[in-house]
Amino acid sequence: PKPWSPACWPITCCATAPSAAEPAGVAPPRPFEARYGALHNVGMAVISATMIVGMIVHLATGPERPPALSLINDPRLALVTMLMLAMAYYLCLGIIRLADRRPQVVIDSDGISLGFGRNRRLAWSDIEWVRLHRLSLRQQLHIGLAPEAFVDANLKLSLWNFDDSLRPIRGMPATVLVRDNGLDVNAAVMLDAVKTFRPNLVKS
Numbered sequence: 001p002k003p004w005s006p007a008c009w010p011i012t013c014c015a016t017a018p019s020a021a022e023p024a025g026v027a028p029p030r031p032f033e034a035r036y037g038a039l040h041n042v043g044m045a046v047i048s049a050t051m052i053v054g055m056i057v058h059l060a061t062g063p064e065r066p067p068a069l070s071l072i073n074d075p076r077l078a079l080v081t082m083l084m085l086a087m088a089y090y091l092c093l094g095i096i097r098l099a100d101r102r103p104q105v106v107i108d109s110d111g112i113s114l115g116f117g118r119n120r121r122l123a124w125s126d127i128e129w130v131r132l133h134r135l136s137l138r139q140q141l142h143i144g145l146a147p148e149a150f151v152d153a154n155l156k157l158s159l160w161n162f163d164d165s166l167r168p169i170r171g172m173p174a175t176v177l178v179r180d181n182g183l184d185v186n187a188a189v190m191l192d193a194v195k196t197f198r199p200n201l202v203k204s
Helices: 038-061 076-099 147-153 187-197
Strands: 032-034 105-108 111-114 120-123 127-135 138-145 175-178
Touching (some): 038 076, 120 147, 127 187
Antiparallel strands (some): 032 105, 127 138
16 A cells, blocks of 8 residues: 655644643542431430330339329429420430431532521631630531621521530620531531631631
């Protein structure tokens, strides 16, 4: 066969040819998600159910006289009723959280989303700072918001709701405390996710 002349050789354009010196594209960080953890909530449900069964068995088989069906004549009935209602509440709470697989905290390039029955998105432009704070034996995440953003978010925070994962902080208006109790990650991991997207907001 007749060989090709140099004029007929295929030409690769320098604008489209891959360059060995060109660095590979860096993938954007993946959104961070925190959900309710199975271990904590299963444990809470099991312990609550065990205590309810134990109280019923004790009342049915114990040597002591069972409480009379009167809150006036026998205050033990009120105590037993309150304890059983509290345990039933935590039993239901553990089951509900165990079945809820939706992300409760999402940290991505747009900001921080908080679930816990609120489903609010906090844009990075509305967040002034984020830090860790030790409360008792655990570290919790504090999020400082601009006052207008805090009001617009309408998070319905209360100091009296002890099982709420979002709480206000005394003396620190426009600040949200995010508890990691019952989540599958701790507060330090959430702060690391904030550092990935907005390291300038992290406050020591």
